[in-house]
Amino acid sequence: MxxxxxxxxxxxxxxxxxxxxxxxxxxxxxxxxxxxxxxxxxxxxxxxxxxxxxxxxxxxxxxxxxxxxxxxxxxxxxxxxxxxxxxxxxxxxxxxxxxxxxxxxxxxxxxxxxxxxxxxxxxxxTRRLLAAFASGGVAPGTDDGARPGEPTEDDPRLADLTPREVDVLAALGRGLSNQGIAAELFITEATAKTHVSRVLAKLGVATRMQAAIVARDAGLA
The missing domain is CATH 3.40.50.2300 (Response regulator)
Structure with missing residues (x-):
C-alpha cells in the first residue's frame, strides 16, 4: 500500500x-x-x-x-x-x-x-448517489447526459455483454461484492471475479464504480 x-x-x-x-x-x-x-x-x-x-x-x-x-x-x-x-x-x-x-x-x-x-x-x-438516481438526475461519472432507468435493450454500451455478464453488471449496480455476486448467481467467487473483469473490459471502464454507474444509468439496478 x-x-x-x-x-x-x-x-x-x-x-x-x-x-x-x-x-x-x-x-x-x-x-x-x-x-x-x-x-x-x-x-x-x-x-x-x-x-x-x-x-x-x-x-x-x-x-x-x-x-x-x-x-x-x-x-x-x-x-x-x-x-x-x-x-x-x-x-x-x-x-x-x-x-x-x-x-x-x-x-x-x-x-x-x-x-x-x-x-x-x-x-x-452512497445515499446522495442513490438519491440522484431516484430523482432522475444525471449520474456522476457519465458524459452523455443519459438518464437512469432508460430501457436497456437499446443501450449500445451493453451490446457486447452476454446475458450472464448483464446479470453481473446489474449486481455491480446494486453494489454487490464478488462474494455477493457469487452467492446471487450461484457461481464461485473466482468465476464472479472473472465475469467482473470481462464486464469492465467490454464497457471500457476502469473500476467497478464506473461499471455500477453504467448499470444504474442503463436501468439495470
Missing part, C-alpha cells in the same frame, strides 16, 4: 493504523500527486490511499494517471464529500471513496475490499 497525503501527521497516523494490521503492508508515502505517481510506478503497490487536495498535481489527476497506467487501485480518503470531488474521483478511475471521518475498522475493511477488487463508497456518498 502507498499513502498519499500532504500532511505528514495524517500519513503518520494512517501508517500506524495500517501497520498494525497483519495483512496490510505500507511500502511508501507521498506528499503530493507527482511523488504519488512516481512511487506507484516504482513500488507497484496493490492500493494507493489517496488524498485529493494536495499541492501541485492533485489527487484526482494523480488517480487518473495511476489508473490509466494500471499501476494500482486507488482508494480516495478525503475530508471533502462535495459532489465535484466524488464526480472527479470516479471519472478518474478511483475504486473507492471514503471520508477521513471513517472509523479505523471501516478504513481497514475498505482497503481490504479494494485490494480484493471490490469497490467502496462512503455511506454519505
Amino acid at each position: 502507498l499513502l498519499a497525503d500532504d500532511h505528514a501527521a495524517i500519513r503518520a497516523g494512517l501508517r500506524l493504523l495500517l501497520d498494525a494490521a497483519e495483512d496490510v503492508d505500507v511500502v511508501g508515502e507521498a506528499a503530493d500527486g507527482t511523488v504519488a505517481v512516481a512511487n506507484a510506478r516504482a513500488l507497484r503497490p496493490d492500493v494507493v490511499l489517496m488524498d485529493l487536495r494536495m499541492p501541485g498535481v492533485d489527487g484526482i489527476e494523480a488517480t487518473r494517471t495511476i489508473t490509466a497506467e494500471g499501476l494500482a487501485d486507488v482508494l480516495v480518503l478525503t475530508t471533502f464529500d462535495l459532489d465535484e470531488y466524488v464526480d472527479g474521483a470516479l471519472r478518474a478511475g478511483a475504486a473507492g471513496f471514503l471520508l477521513k471521518s471513517a472509523e479505523p475498522a471501516a478504513l481497514l475493511e475498505a482497503v481490504r475490499r479494494v485490494a480484493d477488487g471490490d469497490g467502496v463508497l462512503a455511506p454519505e456518498v
